[in-house]
Amino acid sequence: MRPESLAPRLLGRRVPLPLVAWLTLVWVALWGDLSVGTVLGGLATGLVVTWLLPMPPINRAIRPHPVPLARFLLYFAFDLVISTVRVVYYVLRPGDPPTQFVRVPLRTTSEPITVLVMVAISTVPGSLVVERYPGELLLHVLGRPGDVTGPVRRDVAELESRLVAAFGTPMDQEELA
Secondary structure, eight states: OOGGGGOOOTTTTOOHHHHHHHHHHHHHHTTOOOOHHHHHHHHHHHHHHHHHHOOOOOTOOOOHHHHHHHHHHHHHHHHHHHHHHHHHHHHSHHHHHHEEEEEEEEOOOOHHHHHHHHHHHHSSSSSSEEEEEETEEEEEEEEOOOOOOOHHHHHHHHHHHHHHHHHHOHHHHHHHO
């Protein structure tokens, strides 16, 4: 089956039928009533939403690379454990924990890789992406005493390299070389 058959044109715009079907299913689940009217209402809503708010094209060049992905997951799991221990220590200890804001430059211009970096940083306890600027992130770092600008920037650069190795395109990998 050709991809065009799953997204026919409606008044000049493509409408992805699998997405319309999914939105219809969600609509019926939200209403909690499997009737003809609810299904037709879900179909109409799905068609209107997908026609008015078309999805951007997906970069299909991003594919997981198994060995670098395994390395990234091991590094990430280790970082989760260490960061959790660090945050628990500062939570149980009397007094205020050390906190800082750090601006971290990014080397990649890839939007999907940048999002993966932001999600990975925010998932680890003690670090949070506060703001994204062109080519850099503003991070809030908890539980690391002293000036942590250098170490945090190195940590993010390593994370970015691991994510590019695990998911990046050849163009992404050239950017970091």
